[in-house]
Amino acid sequence: MTATVTPTSTSAAPAASNSPAGPVRSVRKGRSSTIIVTGLLLVVALYFLTPVYWVLVAATKSTEDLFSTNGFWFAPTFSLWDNIARVLSYDDGIFVRWFLNSVLYAGVGALLATYFAAAGGYALAKYEFRGRNLVFGTILGGVLVPGTATALPLFLLFSQLGIANTYWSVLLPSLVSPFGLFLCRIYSQATVDTSLIEAARLDGASELRIFHTIGLRVLTPALVTVFLFQLVGIWNNYFLPLVMLSDTGLYPITLGLNTWLSQVDRLPEFYELTTGGVLLSIIPLSIAMVILQRFWRGGLTEGAVK
Template structure:
């Protein structure tokens, strides 16, 4: 009796090869990693998910409690049968100052992120597609700007805006928010890879101007990079604390982060502010979660854009 092993298995006939049939014992499709590696990967991802989601869960639970419940009940379970009944008190406190802070944050982060995205797209596209003397020097200067922390620029910016009479105004926070060196760097790299020169030349031959080429062709091809820049800048401005602290003295102009920090500082004298601070922190993360859920599909589109020819 002759044993047929994988090494001695007969080769498929020409008819079988033509019909796409596979020989038993041969691997089908790409090989998967060993089971132990998949288990380790899934375990690490589960630990990371718990690490990031537990603080959010604590915020959700704590937002349903009053001040006594925050300190007198189990921290990871609801203490009131009517969830979020205390958020109305938060929104009405001090003539609705929290709502004003929320709108201010939306203005600073939304307008700043949109302007920063468009400016970064234009600058990155120009650095990638238009050769001019000193282009690499300008790009290196932008890279140097990525390395400078924002806290180091806060005081010089305050002195500059004070000279211009713009300190303690909306412009003092909005204007610095439209500058994103990282956005320029990312858009330059992405435009060089995703916007083909042949497409630009074809558009110029057809009579399209540079502004139309940029607005119709380049921006559409750069969508994944623009979404990334917008989200990064939105989160950066939304969570920015030091620049508004230096620039603003009128509490009506405060963003959420600065206002909630002020409440926390007075909570020893007004314990109800503990409840308002926790509830306000919970509401402050809702726009970021919504934005991430809405925009993530553009990342998936960008990752798979060139996978099928």
Template sequence: MQRAPRRGATRPPAARTIIVTAVLALVAVYFLVPVYWVVVAASKSTEDLFTTNGFWFAGFQLFENIGQVFAFDDGLFVRWFLNSLLYAGGGALVATYLAAAGGYALAVYDFRGRNLVFGLVLGGVLVPGTATALPLFLMFSNMGLTDSYLGVLLPSFVSPFGFFLCRIFAGAVVPASLVESARLDGAGELRIFHTFGLRMMVPALVTVFLFQFVGIWNNYLLPLIMLADEQLYPITVGLVNWRAQTDRLPEFYELTTAGVLVSVVPLIVLMVVLQRFWRGGLTEGSVKG
């Protein structure tokens, strides 16, 4: 005769799997609903946007709206798109390399003040970007770097979180014996770093690049403060500028919604392409000791 399960007994694995799957499904729906709404809104005219159900298609004109986005004002949106690629791509690449070099140095070399440097980096992780935007503007204004590409690019070259992640990852995957062997073979420190260190840290580097790219791409406050010339705007500032004109020019609703849809495409592509490295970068340092 089969006994009933005792009160407080552990749930069967199948029940836990169902619960976890249901929770993950709800979280996925929560994050995908805004994307779905953007697709629906970008396919409507201004009139349909306010007179039809916001979560259902009506008068599908997605491609016409996207065509207007790229054609408006002699292709100004294309300029914003390329600016965002420059800010996010260039900033993420340089920040990733600097974070890798700094993290590798803290992990491999034993020098006085190493823990102090690492503590300062941890403090930098806790400082929000909004707190540094105004001081950066004042400093760059005195240096004559405002309203220029460098005014947005230079702050994006520093990633305290990337530095911290590379320090942890390099300490886990770069063996001291390999570094010593390379030194005995006559390899210089820079060659060891570029030949062995960077290759072993690839998952962490991809992770840092992804986070930095997304952060710079979505950054709004710093470019808004630094830039006055709309030819230098990234997509974020440009779209908000379009949105501000919808009160007197309703056709800007079509431009804004379609522009938002186009602006998220690079992030989706980047996430799909790099997600396997991203997952590895998050777990590698925690399972190796």
């Protein structure tokens, strides 16, 4: 028997390339993308940090230096401590009252809004009942309604109830967070295990106990995210207190500082009060952002991964 050997065509097989051009090209492309992304992030960071830097510099100047020196550099005379002292002592310390009002509105409002959003989102995610999607869609529609559109109807309603120009007129609308409910529902669906809930029910735990001991713990990253968004939103809210409040003793910081700013035309020294007050007003938000940012990042990403 004669063995027949079929010659193998080397032209049909793809030639293996030992050239490092491919990996080098990928590395260069990756470096270029990194440089572009880093540059864009730097531009965005400068866009947001430049106003903060200007406020920091302006708060160290007197009224004369504020208009006679470079706005982005410090004046020869450092007046920061004098300006802060004037802010805290003006009109028997009215700024401190405004500050405490903002802490009440933002702190209590954000805390309760976060709890209600967690309860509503958890219920819509883990309980089956008729009209669940309709309820969720109706609440979610609140995201599309701007706060300025509901301020006047709320004022008319609160006036009839006799709670306009009170703490309740600003605090009650702050307890609703459609975005927070949406986030908590999505996060509950992705992270709260139904079998864990069933096991707790078999052990005799009530629904409220299951929510408080299991649901809230699992939802912690999302809750911190909702709390941070509500805190910033309520702290910076201006239009709702403007419509609801007429007593200066009930003003939050935003409305109080605007009151000072409206008087700078006839009393230029209010420039010093306004810039110093703005600097003090951003300190609580900065502290909250630094402390909660790791939970905030986790809350935005972990809920999308099961």
